[in-house]
């Protein structure tokens with residue numbers, strides 16, 4: 300089996316004639332976690348879709364040493380699992396059956412899923428607290444439940460490369476941690492290569508080995524989280540005033556800083572004056 304990492308060189312994507320990505324390079328070695336960050340509309344989702352072989356592009360994309368676009372959907376699904384930011388789901392399908400679709404690349408033509416496929420689906424439902432929902436129709440799920448179900452389907456695929464587009468956006472704090480820890484455990488146990496877009500920069504800094512910062516369809520910075528999550532780069536590309544500190548493990552933590560805090564005393568003073576004396 301060739302190296303299951305992800306490598307992209309000179310990637311350019313046009314959508315309906317508009318250039319969306321230009322000259323993007325990235326490298327996620329086998330077993331590593333690459334976080335793709337960048338402001339809204341930077342091209343993060345487009346990058347993931349191109350890597351997943353779902354878009355036409357110029358340049359070179361290699362997943363496990365091969366070009367995903369050249370593979371059949373079935374071959375591709377054995378090499379990479381992709382969880383989209385906005386999934387299209389059949390409203391009437393039950394959660395369990397949807398997650399079982401992740402096993403399709405292993406089920407022979409005209410064959411039914413095996414006991415092992417059903418066990419794999421059940422195991423992943425368990426790990427994401429979704430067993431109580433397994434008979435529910437997809438249409439009846441909340442946003443966060445739906446997001447975990449999409450992730451469960453991608454993980455049930457047991458592919459060596461995971462492409463996750465904003466996997467934590469609609470999740471509460473506990474489930475954000477659960478999902479990212481699970482992905483990290485699977486990555487370490489099975490040496491998966493993980494590429495995620497993450498709009499929460501502190502989470503990106505906590506989990507990714509390396510970050511790629513996209514802005515306006517170009518890669519404007521790449522490297523270890525401490526090198527990419529700097530106050531200067533985030534001010535320049537997000538137009539945001541932030542403060543970056545490091546946690547006990549040396550990982551960067553990004554916080555928004557509210558402009559004009561010098562009038563804090565003034566606000567306190569007003570509150571004080573409103574107090575009955």
Ligand code: ADP
Pocket residue numbers: 314315317319337338339340341342343344345346
């Ligand atoms: P991100 O995930 O970083 O927020 P996307 O990859 O979803 O950004 O989109 C990148 C840019 O491409 C956005 O400005 C979006 O409006 C634009 N875009 C997406 N689809 C099309 C399209 N079919 N035609 C033109 N522009 C598009």
Ligand code: MG
Pocket residue numbers: 343344345384464496
């Ligand atoms: Mg996106």
